[in-house]
Amino acid sequence: MTITHHPSDETLAAFASGTLDEARSVVVAAHVCLCAQCRATANALEQFGGALLERTNPAVLRAEALNSALSRIDEAVPPVSARRMSLDYPDVLAPYDVGQWRWIGRGLYWRKAQVPSYDGTRVFMLKAAPGSSLPHHGHSGIEWTCILQGAFRHNLGRYGPGDFDEADNSVEHTPFVERGATCVCLVALQGNLELRGWIGKLLQPFVRL
Amino acid sequence: MHEKADRITPERAAALVRAIATRRDRDAFKELFNFYAPRVQTMLMRSGATNEMAEDLAQETLIAVWRKAESYHPERATVSTWIFTIARNRRIDRFRTDQRAQLHHVYELVQPTGALPPDLPLEAVEREGRVRTALDGLPEEQVRVVELSFFEGQAHGDIAKRLGIPLGTVKSRLRLAMARLRDFLGDTR
Numbered sequence: 001m002t003i004t005h006h007p008s009d010e011t012l013a014a015f016a017s018g019t020l021d022e023a024r025s026v027v028v029a030a031h032v033c034l035c036a037q038c039r040a041t042a043n044a045l046e047q048f049g050g051a052l053l054e055r056t057n058p059a060v061l062r063a064e065a066l067n068s069a070l071s072r073i074d075e076a077v078p079p080v081s082a083r084r085m086s087l088d089y090p091d092v093l094a095p096y097d098v099g100q101w102r103w104i105g106r107g108l109y110w111r112k113a114q115v116p117s118y119d120g121t122r123v124f125m126l127k128a129a130p131g132s133s134l135p136h137h138g139h140s141g142i143e144w145t146c147i148l149q150g151a152f153r154h155n156l157g158r159y160g161p162g163d164f165d166e167a168d169n170s171v172e173h174t175p176f177v178e179r180g181a182t183c184v185c186l187v188a189l190q191g192n193l194e195l196r197g198w199i200g201k202l203l204q205p206f207v208r209l
Numbered sequence: 210m211h212e213k214a215d216r217i218t219p220e221r222a223a224a225l226v227r228a229i230a231t232r233r234d235r236d237a238f239k240e241l242f243n244f245y246a247p248r249v250q251t252m253l254m255r256s257g258a259t260n261e262m263a264e265d266l267a268q269e270t271l272i273a274v275w276r277k278a279e280s281y282h283p284e285r286a287t288v289s290t291w292i293f294t295i296a297r298n299r300r301i302d303r304f305r306t307d308q309r310a311q312l313h314h315v316y317e318l319v320q321p322t323g324a325l326p327p328d329l330p331l332e333a334v335e336r337e338g339r340v341r342t343a344l345d346g347l348p349e350e351q352v353r354v355v356e357l358s359f360f361e362g363q364a365h366g367d368i369a370k371r372l373g374i375p376l377g378t379v380k381s382r383l384r385l386a387m388a389r390l391r392d393f394l395g396d397t398r
Contacts, residue, residue: 009383009384009387010358010365010383013358013359013383013387014362016359017297017359017360017362018297018298018300018301019256019362022301022305025315026315029315029316029318033318040336041391043286043336044336044340044390045359045390046286046290046293046294047286047287047290047336047337047340047341048340048344048355048359048390049290049293049294049297049359049360050286050287050289050290050291050292050293050337051289051290051340051341051344052252052293052344052356052359052360053245053248053249053252053289053292053293053296054216054217054248054289056248056251056252057248057251058247058248058250058251059247059248059250059251059254059263059264059267060247061246061247061250061264061267062264065246065264065268066239066242066243066246068268069238069242069246069268069271069272070235070238070239072268072272073238073272073275073276077276091318092315092318094318095315116305
């Protein structure tokens with residue numbers, strides 16, 4: 001797998017420091033799982049965090065803080081619920097409820113993942129038939145995409161498996177799905193349902209159900 | 210005894226975690242707690258937690274160190290980095306609106322706890338040494354911007370306002386810091 005499009009440094013840093021919105025984190029994580037280079041960068045950023053932690057000025061704890069912790073370390077650990085892995089969607093969606101594929105027209109299907117978000121960013125998978133093209137569209141907010149299978153092209157290049165497309169409201173494009181394989185993506189889309197973009201228009205009648 | 214720990218070597222910290230893993234050594238826990246809990250608390254307060262919540266999460270973080278000691282891999286990361294990720298995950302899970310799914314599972318997938326991935330360009334210990342060298346070599350002004358952005362999750366515009374410098378300067382300092390980090394990682398992207 002040759003990955004040529006990666007998340008920005010700013011995005012990777014926010015991911016590693018845990019300050020990125022959950023919905024976006026999931027799509028970044030899908031890329032990081034597939035990309036050794038970004039995994040190394042995210043690791044390095046965590047190490048940055050570790051080094052910064054060591055250098056931080058210590059807070060003054062309550063006198064009983066240590067004893068309080070000592071009294072709790074032997075408490076029974078609450079059971080951790082097992083992850084529901086599936087071949088049907090990427091592992092990063094395992095902690096979430098994932099809906100059924102639904103037809104939304106022109107060889108296009110989507111399925112929603114229930115990922116909480118602070119700013120209304122939605123996470124869903126999108127499946128587009130080989131050789132299809134999608135209407136020219138802009139974005140009212142961010143549209144981050146991790147390609148899981150197949151490939152599409154637009155004016156910024158070719159996006160194949162593992163590639164990460166970090167589009168924001170400054171981007172307008174017309175994606176073409178390559179012939180040969182169905183294209184499956186994981187998408188984080190910010191914005192309300194009155195989007196003028198194609199995704200918003202296509203999804204609107206279904207999401208309102 | 211270890212009331213005011215000013216520093217801890219990576220080797221010492223790793224030995225303490227091992228002592229917990231192998232023989233449930235409470236003195237080792239006390240020493241780790243005294244060094245890390247106050248620093249984790251500061252870090253959490255800087256990321257926006259209240260004093261009380263930061264203290265609570267710092268305590269939870271160190272309790273997790275006790276419980277997860279067996280799963281710590283010294284060849285993967287230093288104890289400081291490991292604790293940083295535990296504290297980060299605890300904070301994320303605490304602030305989540307939906308408590309059913311836990312985002313830290315997503316981070317665990319990205320950073321598997323099993324065998325070391327064969328695709329790492331360098332041994333973790335060596336890599337971590339390089340990251341520290343990179344951090345040591347950064348000018349203070351870059352470290353400040355990195356800290357605000359990374360630790361406190363501040364938007365670039367907010368950092369510019371807070372430091373009274375142009376937005377472009379914030380961005381260029383971050384870019385320089387990341388380039389330095391990449392140089393030390395041998396990443397030629």
